[in-house]
Every structure is written in structure tokens, then in C-alpha cells.
Amino acid sequence: MVLSYGHNAFSSDSMRRLLVERNADDAVFGHFGAAAGYALAARRGMHSFRTGPETWKHIAVGQRKWANLNPVATMYERTMTFDDYYNARWVVAPFRLLDNCLMTDGGRAIVITSAERARDLRHPPVLIMGMGQHNPAYDVHQATHLTGPTGAKKAGEMALTMAGITIEDIDACEIYDCFTYTVEITLQDYGFFGPGEGQDWFRGGTIEPGGGMPVNTSGGQLSEAYYMGLTPLSEAAMQLMGRCGRRQLGPTTNTKSPAVILCSDTGGILQTHTCIILRRP
Amino acid sequence: MVDYNKPLPNVNQDSKEFWTGCKVHELRFQKCKDCGHIRWPASMICPLCYSRDTQWIVASGKGKVYTFVVYHVAYHPGFKDDVPYVVAVVELEEGPHLLTNIVGCKPDEVRCDMPVEVTWEDITEEFSLPQFRPIS
Numbered sequence: 001m002v003l004s005y006g007h008n009a010f011s012s013d014s015m016r017r018l019l020v021e022r023n024a025d026d027a028v029f030g031h032f033g034a035a036a037g038y039a040l041a042a043r044r045g046m047h048s049f050r051t052g053p054e055t056w057k058h059i060a061v062g063q064r065k066w067a068n069l070n071p072v073a074t075m076y077e078r079t080m081t082f083d084d085y086y087n088a089r090w091v092v093a094p095f096r097l098l099d100n101c102l103m104t105d106g107g108r109a110i111v112i113t114s115a116e117r118a119r120d121l122r123h124p125p126v127l128i129m130g131m132g133q134h135n136p137a138y139d140v141h142q143a144t145h146l147t148g149p150t151g152a153k154k155a156g157e158m159a160l161t162m163a164g165i166t167i168e169d170i171d172a173c174e175i176y177d178c179f180t181y182t183v184e185i186t187l188q189d190y191g192f193f194g195p196g197e198g199q200d201w202f203r204g205g206t207i208e209p210g211g212g213m214p215v216n217t218s219g220g221q222l223s224e225a226y227y228m229g230l231t232p233l234s235e236a237a238m239q240l241m242g243r244c245g246r247r248q249l250g251p252t253t254n255t256k257s258p259a260v261i262l263c264s265d266t267g268g269i270l271q272t273h274t275c276i277i278l279r280r281p
Numbered sequence: 282m283v284d285y286n287k288p289l290p291n292v293n294q295d296s297k298e299f300w301t302g303c304k305v306h307e308l309r310f311q312k313c314k315d316c317g318h319i320r321w322p323a324s325m326i327c328p329l330c331y332s333r334d335t336q337w338i339v340a341s342g343k344g345k346v347y348t349f350v351v352y353h354v355a356y357h358p359g360f361k362d363d364v365p366y367v368v369a370v371v372e373l374e375e376g377p378h379l380l381t382n383i384v385g386c387k388p389d390e391v392r393c394d395m396p397v398e399v400t401w402e403d404i405t406e407e408f409s410l411p412q413f414r415p416i417s
Contacts (some may be wrong), residue, residue, distance in 0.1 A: 020356045023360035024322065025296070028410065031368045032356035044348035047393035090353035093365075105366075141370055141380045142321075146348070201386060269413050 004271035006228045009105040015103050022098025023102060025140075036092040037098055037269035039147035043094055048147040056180035057085045058202035059215075060098045060222060061174060063177070065171070065208045067219025069247035073222040074102050074194040076130075099180040108230035109241035115281075119216030126240040129260065130277040132158025140269040151273025152189035152264065158276040159262070167191050172214040172239065172249055174232035176266045177221045178198060187215070187265050190275070209247070217247055229265035229274070236261040236278050285404050287359035295323040298337055303409045306401045308340040310377055315380035342399035343416070344373040351388040367391055371413050385414030 009015035019033040026032070046052045062078040067073035088097040108256060110181065118125035134154035136145045150188040167190065177183045184198045192213065207215035218224040218235040225231060237259055239249050250257035258280070265274040292300050302309030312319045315332035319340075326333050350367035355361040367383040369391065383391050384400065397413040404410055 026292045026380055027357065028290050029368055029380055030287070030352060030355075030357070030360045030363065030366060031380060036350050036352065036368060040348045040349040040368075043350060044393060047348070090351070090365075093351035093353065141378050184327075 001112045002109055003112060003233075004107060004109035004228050007227075008105045009103040009226065010105045010242060016038075026239065032037055034269065035095055037140045038179045038181060039095045040140055041143075041270055045147045045181060045185065050183060050199055051137060051181070051196060053086065053096070053242045055184055055199040056080050056099055059177070059183045062083050062202070062205065062207040062211070062222045063216045063220045063280075065214070066214075066217045066247055067223035069129045069209065069245075069253070070218050070224060071245075073219040073224040074097040074104065074132065080223075095179060095181075096137070097238060098137045098222075101178050101226050102223070104225040106225055106227065108227045110230065110234055123243070124241050126237045126278050127281055128276065129279045130159040130161070130163030130275075132156060132160075134158070134271065135272040136266075137268075137271050138241045139271075143270070148185055148195065149187045150189050150270045151266070152186045152275065155264075155273045155275040156190040156262075158228060159277050160163060162276070163260075163277045163279075165260065165277070169260050170213075171256050172217060172236075172261045174217065174236040174261060174263045175215055176229060176232055176237075176264045177216055178226075178266065182266055183215065183220075183268075185270070186266065186273075190262070190264075212224065214249055214253070214255050217244070217249060217253075223233070232263045233276065234264065236263045236276075239280070240278055240280050286355065287404070289405065290408060295325070298322055300408065302337075302339070302405070303401070303411055306409060308376065308399055308411055309337050309374070310340055310373075311335045318378055319375045321379060327389045329364050332363060338375070340375045340377075342373075342375050342377075342411075344371045344385065344413070346370075346391060346393055346395045346397055346413075347372040348389050348393055349377055351391075369413065371397060379411070382410075382412040383414070384398060384412045390415070 067075040074167045084097050132155035134151035175183045205211045221231050247256045263276045285304040313327035314334035318329045347370040351365050365388050367388050369383045371379050396416040398416050399411050400414045407413040
């Protein structure tokens with residue numbers, strides 16, 4: 001089976017039109033699109049626990065460092081400092097431009113087959129250890145889960161249970177990162193840190209090359225390319241196969257050689273969530 | 282009013298009573314006659330107990346800001362002259378969460394849980410918008 005995604009989102013107006021499509025009577029009040037929906041969630045997060053740009057800058061800058069090691073990343077040649085982050089223009093506050101993911105022309109594909117069939121293939125396979133899904137579904141107006149627990153909590157628990165491991169066994173994460181806050185609330189709900197502890201957890205390069213818990217090692221959707229759930233999933237598979245060149249987890253990037261990588265996908269405005277855990281054979 | 286260039290409500294069978302109320306500056310919501318839950322958006326059945334037995338009530342128009350954002354980009358030409366403007370979810374005293382605008386203060390003065398009250402913007406002959414302002 002081939003799982004594929006392709007889009008000319010950057011050069012056409014199809015993604016932009018999709019994002020400002022009318023949702024009920026929201027447009028009457030000037031409310032459009034995904035950035036503002038996630039910004040509503042992020043603002044409530046800032047009220048409920050200690051988060052905000054001080055936390056998100058570590059996500060934007062940390063992922064950019066990975067992109068700078070990835071020749072196919074959109075932002076390969078563009079470095080980012082904390083000052084760059086703070087100086088970026090506002091889009092929908094509390095989000096600045098660099099809290100937002102990219103729009104990309106391109107695509108990704110993953111071949112899925114049985115473990116037995118995979119043994120004969122040219123590349124080493126990666127095994128699916130566990131999967132979980134949870135969909136709170138509520139529209140952003142009515143939602144009270146914007147600050148957690150989002151679908152990530154139950155989906156993560158389901159995936160870990162199926163895999164027969166704990167969060168301590170995860171070597172790296174590839175998180176759906178439509179916005180910086182999405183990465184924080186997802187990792188928080190998976191249990192990597194408590195509410196508001198992200199500001200300390202991310203500090204000091206935790207998710208960067210050389211860090212203790214590498215996250216979005218291609219640059220992610222913020223700095224590599226936006227291919228929906230296939231940005232995180234394809235990167236996890238490539239890392240476990242050892243096909244990542246200068247950004248390869250292990251000695252090359254002064255990180256732990258990965259045996260187990262956790263991936264997430266999020267839909268709507270934190271309305272659907274899937275967690276998939278992959279491992280080396 | 283004549284050259285109002287922003288999107289207008291899409292009135293349907295469910296939301297008709299709400300927008301009719303807005304025209305006379307009343308915030309009307311459905312209250313379940315069985316379990317008492319006051320709901321929004323309008324719907325045929327109560328999302329908590331599935332009862333179809335419903336009455337419309339008029340809300341006080343008071344509430345607090347649940348969350349809000351500040352638009353610095355106009356995604357529709359009608360909002361070009363409004364940026365920066367505030368879109369918020371207001372939690373009404375009666376319970377429903379309503380997507381709306383905060384007006385009557387600067388965007389950087391808005392806070393979560395700030396007490397607000399409804400204020401009406403008469404946009405066309407047919408429609409008035411419920412927006413909210415800080416309670417002074």
C-alpha cells in the first residue's frame with residue numbers, strides 16, 4: 001500500500017482558499033482560518049498555564065536548526081535567532097509569522113507492507129509498534145479542551161499501551177506542528193512535562209541537534225515542508241532507516257541512536273489526534 | 282450601512298430565532314425544557330440529553346472573555362480597515378460560548394476572564410451583530 005500526499009499549496013491559492021473558507025457565521029465577525037483557531041487555543045493556554053512566546057521561541061528556533069542540516073528543507077539556508085523570532089511580524093496574535101507552518105509545493109509517500117514482505121526490500125524496514133486515536137471533535141468556540149487534555153492524551157496512552165512501552169522508551173518525536181503551540185500542547189499531553197513546565201523543558205536546546213529529546217528533526221512543518229501528517233511520519237521512518245545524512249540521529253548529531261520514535265498528527269483545531277509509534281526491527 | 286462589505290450571516294432554520302433576536306437587540310438561546318441546558322449553536326435536539334423539547338430564552342448579555350486573538354492580517358477585504366481587531370470567545374453568564382468581537386477598548390487591554398457585556402452593531406436593515414465591550 002502506498003500512502004501519499006501532494007499539493008501545490010504554495011504556488012496556487014487552493015490552500016489559502018481552504019483556510020479562509022466560511023465556518024458557520026465566523027466570517028461575520030472576521031474570524032477565518034487555522035492560524036486564528038489555534039491562536040484562540042494558545043491564548044487560553046497562556047491564561048491557564050505558563051506558556052507563550054518565551055516557550056514557543058525554543059520550538060521555532062530549535063526546529064530551524066534541524067532544517068539547517070536538511071538540504072531539502074525550505075529553510076535549509078536560513079538560520080533563525082531568538083531575536084528573529086521576536087522581530088517577526090504579527091499574524092494573529094499571540095502568533096507571530098514564525099509560529100506558523102509553511103505552505104509547500106511537493107509531496108511525500110510511504111510504502112506500507114507486511115514485515116515478512118519487507119525483509120526482501122532494498123531498504124531496511126521500520127515497524128509500526130503502536131497506534132492510538134482520539135477525537136474531541138468540538139468546534140473551537142465550544143471547546144474547553146484547548147489547554148489540554150487534547151486528543152493527544154488518550155491517543156498517546158493507547159499507542160504506548162499497544163506498543164508495550166512507556167514514554168521513557170521514546171528516543172525522539174516527530175510532532176505535527178502546524179503552529180508552535182501545537183508542539184507544546186501535544187508533548188505536554190503525551191506526558192513529557194506538566195502544564196506550563198514546557199518553558200523549562202525546551203530551554204537549553206532539548207529538542208535541537210545534540211539535545212536530549214530531538215523533535216521534528218527534518219525542520220518539521222515550521223521549517224522543512226508542510227505535507228500534513230506525512231511530514232512527521234516520513235521523517236520518523238527515514239531516521240529509523242538511517243537515511244538522514246547530516247541530520248541523522250546518533251553520533252552524527254550528538255544524539256541518542258534512535259530505536260523508537262513517536263509521531264503525531266492533529267486535525268481541525270485540536271479536534272482530531274493520531275499517535276503512531278515506530279521502531280527499528 | 283448601504284455599502285456594508287463584510288460577510289453576512291447565513292440564516293437557517295436553526296439560527297433564525299437567534300438573528301431575529303439580534304435585530305431587536307436581544308441575545309436569544311435555546312433552553313432544554315427537560316434538563317435545563319442552555320445551548321449554542323442552535324439545534325433541534327439538546328446535545329446533553331437529546332430532548333427535542335425546547336424554549337427560547339433571552340440572555341443577560343453579560344459574560345467574560347474565555348479566549349481572544351488579535352488579527353493583524355485581513356483575510357477578507359471588508360476587514361482591511363479594522364486591523365488590528367479582536368475576535369473572542371465569550372462565555373455568557375447563562376453558559377453558552379459565543380464567537381464575537383471585543384470592541385470599546387484597545388486590543389492590548391483585552392484579557393481572558395475579563396467581564397464584558399453585549400453591545401449592538403446595526404450593520405444592515407436586516408442584521409445586528411452582538412459584540413462585547415468591557416464592563417466599566
